[in-house]
Amino acid sequence: MAIRRPNYSRKTEIVHGTDRGRSEAGDLVPPIHMTSAFEFKNADHGAALFAGEKDGYIYTRIANPTVGRMEAKIARLEKCAAAVATGSGMAAIAAVALTLAKPGDNFVASTTLYGGTFNLFTQRLRNFGIEARLVPPEKANSRQAITSRIDARTRFLFMETPANPTLDIIDIAVWADAARTHNAACIVDNTFATPYLQNPATLGADIVVHSATKYIGGHADVIGGVITGSREMMSRIREEYLHSFGPVMSPFNAWLFLRGLKTLAIRMEKHCENARQVADWLQSQRVVRKVYYPGLATHPNHQVAKTQMRAFGGMLAFEVKGGIQAGKTIMDKVRLCRLAVSLGDCETLIQHPASMTHSTYSRSERLEAGINDGLIRLSVGIENPVDIESDLEGAFKQI
Numbered sequence: 001m002a003i004r005r006p007n008y009s010r011k012t013e014i015v016h017g018t019d020r021g022r023s024e025a026g027d028l029v030p031p032i033h034m035t036s037a038f039e040f041k042n043a044d045h046g047a048a049l050f051a052g053e054k055d056g057y058i059y060t061r062i063a064n065p066t067v068g069r070m071e072a073k074i075a076r077l078e079k080c081a082a083a084v085a086t087g088s089g090m091a092a093i094a095a096v097a098l099t100l101a102k103p104g105d106n107f108v109a110s111t112t113l114y115g116g117t118f119n120l121f122t123q124r125l126r127n128f129g130i131e132a133r134l135v136p137p138e139k140a141n142s143r144q145a146i147t148s149r150i151d152a153r154t155r156f157l158f159m160e161t162p163a164n165p166t167l168d169i170i171d172i173a174v175w176a177d178a179a180r181t182h183n184a185a186c187i188v189d190n191t192f193a194t195p196y197l198q199n200p201a202t203l204g205a206d207i208v209v210h211s212a213t214k215y216i217g218g219h220a221d222v223i224g225g226v227i228t229g230s231r232e233m234m235s236r237i238r239e240e241y242l243h244s245f246g247p248v249m250s251p252f253n254a255w256l257f258l259r260g261l262k263t264l265a266i267r268m269e270k271h272c273e274n275a276r277q278v279a280d281w282l283q284s285q286r287v288v289r290k291v292y293y294p295g296l297a298t299h300p301n302h303q304v305a306k307t308q309m310r311a312f313g314g315m316l317a318f319e320v321k322g323g324i325q326a327g328k329t330i331m332d333k334v335r336l337c338r339l340a341v342s343l344g345d346c347e348t349l350i351q352h353p354a355s356m357t358h359s360t361y362s363r364s365e366r367l368e369a370g371i372n373d374g375l376i377r378l379s380v381g382i383e384n385p386v387d388i389e390s391d392l393e394g395a396f397k398q399i
């Protein structure tokens, strides 16, 4: 049973969640409902659940109490009415795209995207007769560039901000307004910012997607995704996509996400503080040509970032002099920073987008998206930032 509570601040809500209902045993932490099906009280009860006349659980692909708690918490943090959890971030994005678009339809997306999303958009969806119309980064904040790509068969607009891996910032309100005018849905991948730093729905976005694998989990131990939006849209995605295609989140994973979420606020504050410090330090390094971090006044969209984000996040990228070879040397010589894709974990992760996460792009597509050969991406962890800097400094000396 949900208990009515006053509205607490975001930080308190992140710790306590939205539902303090007491379980039968009085567990302080929600139990894991690790069950495939739920037993009906009798034949009439089962029939009433199937007919939708009674609330209750039937089967975990349809709904599960632990997964439901995770969904409710994300919906609340994103200031949306409802959420749908999925088995991965890619499953969340595919669910939204394939629910909204049918063969012959198209959508507009920013070019600088997570590598898997780019592959889904430009390769897989094409096999379903759904066309991606890409907006290059230098035009991503131009309303004209967006609307010129929209026609009567445009079902949605999709963007990532901050974008992976260049940390480009896109003005969400501009895209949301263009979408509304043309009767399309505005979708934002909010993985990099997290609901703690940015709430796209308050800027007009209709649907927000996350790879929960990253900051929401926060500990590099679980894969999952989540979609949030209106109650009507979430029911549609659940019924038209999840029930039939089946990429649901495991109750155990939902429990891990609820566990990770409790520390989202303090983790994000430390990630932001460390990233800022490392970005400043990188700017003073002789071997560094350019630093990409939305918190720097030199970032081309710093002002937009300032208005739509509460702080600038824990992700940054930089280019070193000496191109790909120098980049490889750095990745081979760091000792503290871990050479791995993924992001948003407690430990600092380093990777080379051109050969790793963005190898799904052709070289020309990649350069068009602003991802140079020598670009290095850093997911700044929550360690003492001085140790991150001295680790990088040691590697820089080997170039």
Ligand SMILES: *Cc1c(COP(=O)(O)O)cnc(C)c1O
Pocket (backbone or CB within 6 Å): 088, 089, 090, 091, 114, 116, 117, 160, 164, 189, 191, 192, 210, 211, 212, 213, 214, 223, 224, 225, 342
């Ligand atoms: C990781 C990531 C995804 C994909 O999520 P998975 O959980 O790996 O499927 C999508 N978008 C962004 C921005 C990501 O970082």
